[in-house]
Amino acid sequence: MFAIYKKELRSFFITPIGYVYTGAFLGLAALICCYTTILSSSYDTTSYFTIMMFAMGILIPLLTMRLFAEEKKLRTEQLLLTAPVTITGMVMGKFLAALTVFGGSLLVSCINFIPIYTTAAAERGNQTYEFYHIGPVTGQLIGNLVGLLLIGAAFIALGTFISALTENQLAAAVITISVIALMLGLGLVNSLIDVYWIRAVLSWISIYSRFGNFQNGLFDFAAILYYASICFVFVFLTVRVYEKRRWN
Amino acid sequence: MIQIEHLVKNYGSNCAVDDISLSIGEGEIVGFLGPNGAGKSTTMNILTGYLSSTAGRVSVAGIDVLGDPLNAKKQIGYLPEQPPLYLDMTVDEYLSFNYELKGCKLPREAHIGEVCEVVRIGDVRKRVIKNLSKGYRQRVGIAGALIGSPKVIIFDEPTVGLDPKQIIEIRNLIRSLGKDHTVILSTHILQEVQAVCDRIIIINKGRIVADEKTENITRVIENNRRFNAKICGPQNQVLSTLKDMQGIVYAEALAEKDGDATTYMIESAPGVDIRKKLFFTLADRGWALIGLEALGLSLEDIFITVVNKSEEDDTPTRYTRRSKAKPRTALEAQVAEGLVAEADKKREENSALAPEDEE
Structure with a gap:
């Protein structure tokens, strides 16, 4: 598994795709951060993270589209499947490699907060306020980052699964983007519906609604479990795709 | 080294491998021969754990392929029909990846260097695989299969698309590998098995129709x-x-x-x-x-008659290695019978076409 993880990680950066993804992610993150905070004279990062989540819907498929589709097209999957590695190990290696690249870019994008903190520090000057706070709330930032990481992991698992279904990278990317759009759209439609029970059901399955608690800086175990189980389900399904092909 | 017992593989209602049994000893070079779609690749894919079997038992070096796939796979080096190369990697990177993937315990640098020497790719180790010629790519694929020094090496049509000089080189290479490894080679080029293999197994429609030492087949040809x-x-x-x-x-x-x-x-x-x-x-x-x-009498003639014969019979006679009394004469008889039948047919056609010649 570790060999596949290493190989995937390296192949992100010997092909242009890794650079395209990181460049787009960091550029977009900086731009959105700039517009939602500094240019709107606000320390509130909620809208930054919300928009980033939607941007991930387009960026993450770039990472996952080639994971299996390319192997299938070049017939290199035969090497992996006849090597002494379990199918679960192979899928996990690829999943974790994509997650590492995503997590890394998310971590690097945290430099966007430096100007916000310095601005806040300048505004506070030497004074200390007892009843209100100037600057971003660090707990909220961390909650948002953890939430984004979890949602990213869920998207990556989904993209991995879709990539295993096709040998066309473009098809894999387009289908993944559509499915993610549907999942996120559910959360938006939710707010337009008046019927209580439909809203309850929709918010229960919606990826977006679980993000709310993280945005408020709450560490929501139910949500963590929710995202982890999405990852598990799609990784499991990917393994089944390969098992099934063997047994057919 | 390899034991296949009553192997069956169905794709839906389509039967690709139909009750194949054979055993291959250590150090043998065995050629699988058969027309396209005969079940050669399927058998190899089951052997390497890429596909599962519908029924039957396969073991490699005493390890059951289904029961303990990871250890069984460690015993096998496999070069599929299309070499599984990552085109963006250099040769060194690719071989290192193979080394790690197989969890190889041998000293890394020395082992990879040795494999490169055997397949003679030492001069291109730093080059990206994408830029290599077909012959070199094939050798890199073979090198990948050799990493970890597996006991069994399986080649699926290793010389397809190479030029005559490269074909001879690859054949010599395979012959030399036979000294330390058990080699299985699938091909539909008859000269190739004749040149390389000790033993020839002819497969048609998922069944073994002949299983012979090469020298016996050669004797039939020379007769x-x-x-x-x-x-x-x-x-x-x-x-x-x-x-x-x-x-x-x-x-x-x-x-x-x-x-x-x-x-x-x-x-x-x-x-x-x-x-x-x-x-x-x-x-x-x-x-x-x-x-x-x-x-x-070319190997083609034998091949075609054996295959035709097995298609005519409803229940083809199978000659496996175990029925030691019969094989040689049986194959000869089978071939002869087929040729006589063919000759009869020709004669009939001839007399029908040109009756005046007869008088």
Whole structure:
């Protein structure tokens, strides 16, 4: 598994795709951060993270589209499947490699907060306020980052699964983007519906609604479990795709 | 080294491998021969754990492929029909990846260097695979299969698309690998198995139709029964004399002329040396035999007759290694039978087409 993880990680950066993804992610993150905070004279990062989540819907498929589709097209999957590695190990290696690249870019994008903190520090000057706070709330930032990481992991698992279904990278990317759009759209439609029970059901399955608690800086175990189980389900399904092909 | 027992593989209702049993010993070089879609690749894919079997048991070096796939896979190096190369990697990176993937315990640098030496790719180790020629790519694929020094090496059509010089090199390489490894080679090129393998297994429609040592097959080939004879004399009479001769099962006048001599294609009955008798018979009639040329029975002929034979029979006779008493003569008989049947058919066609020749 570790060999596949290493190989995937390296192949992100010997092909242009890794650079395209990181460049787009960091550029977009900086731009959105700039517009939602500094240019709107606000320390509130909620809208930054919300928009980033939607941007991930387009960026993450770039990472996952080639994971299996390319192997299938070049017939290199035969090497992996006849090597002494379990199918679960192979899928996990690829999943974790994509997650590492995503997590890394998310971590690097945290430099966007430096100007916000310095601005806040300048505004506070030497004074200390007892009843209100100037600057971003660090707990909220961390909650948002953890939430984004979890949602990213869920998207990556989904993209991995879709990539295993096709040998066309473009098809894999387009289908993944559509499915993610549907999942996120559910959360938006939710707010337009008046019927209580439909809203309850929709918010229960919606990826977006679980993000709310993280945005408020709450560490929501139910949500963590929710995202982890999405990852598990799609990784499991990917393994089944390969098992099934063997047994057919 | 390899044990296959009653292996069956169905794709839906389509039966790709139908009850194959065989055993391959250590250090053997075995050729799987068969037309496209015969079940060669499927058998190999099951052996390597890429596919599962519908029924039957496969074990490699005593390890059950289904029961303990990880350890079984460690015993096997596999080069699929299309070498599984990551085109963006350099040769070194690719071999290192193979090394890690297989969890190899041998000293890394030395082992990879050694493998590169064996397949002679030492001079391209720093190059990206994408930029290599087909012959080099094939060798990199073989090198990948050799990493970890597996006991069994499986090649699926390793020489497809190579130029003649490369083909000879790859064949020599495979032969040399046979010294330390058990090698299975699948191909539909008959000369290849003849040149490389100790043992030939012919598969058709998912069944083993022949399983022979190469030397036995070679003996069948060398047992000539077809000749081209140049005879001076009136064509019709010569032909009817030939056809009436004892020991000749088939004779035909060819369009080829050499002065006043006509060339005839003659086929003798199995096990009969017709040459002396032919000479004296012709001499008695005053016709000169000015040339007699043996037409080798090619491996193609054997292959086609064996395969045709198995398709005609509802329940084909299978000759596995275990029935030790029969194989050699059985194959010979089978081939002979097929050839006689073929000759009969030809003769019928001939007489139907040109009845006046008979008189």
